[in-house]
Amino acid sequence: MKEDKEQNEETVNNTEEMNNENTDSSTDSEIKEEVKPEPTAEEKYAELNNKYLRIHAEFDNYRKRTNKEKIDIIGNASASVLKDMIPVIDDFERAILNNKDVDDATSIKQGFELIYNKFLNTLKSRGLTPMDSIGQDFNPDIHEAIANVPAPKKKQKGKVIDAVEKGYTLNDKVIRFAKVVVGQ
Secondary structure (H helix, E strand, O other): OHHHHHHHHHHHHHHHHHHHHHHHHHHHHHHHHHHOOOOOHHHHHHHHHHHHHHHHHHHHHHHHHHHHHHHHHHHHHHHHHHHHHHHHHHHHHHHHHHOOOOOOHHHHHHHHHHHHHHHHHHHHHOOEEEOOOOOOEOOOOOEEEEEEEOOOOHHHOOEEEEEEEOOEEEOOEEEEOEEEEEEO
């Protein structure tokens, strides 16, 4: 028992010595940190210049990456529209081959009307909408007047009498103005 008591006392003494050493070494490191010299103006300038160059390079890389992504998006968008047009081209090719020996004009007309409707529906599914201008009030935001003619009726003054070329909108944005004849 005496041996156990002596060992416990010895362990306690060793622990106290280690704690004292740790506190001594921590105060030494604190003193060392306090003694650290103030950076010179040149060192501060070099550090700030280095940060500036890194930020500038990072921004330049970001700009290049976003430009590349925009080009990829535009290229892929047109690819998907063209992919949708391929079946229409196939229909035209079949119609041309089949119409070489056909004498019946009505079947040719029906075939081209079917192809036209398929083409128009494909474009409408992509957001393209034709404008219906005849009888509407003339609007310079969506119409381009190519001629002014005397209005046959008083009600038609300032209205579109005829559409020479249809206008189109893509997702409610005019992509081609309607070329119209306006009544005066």
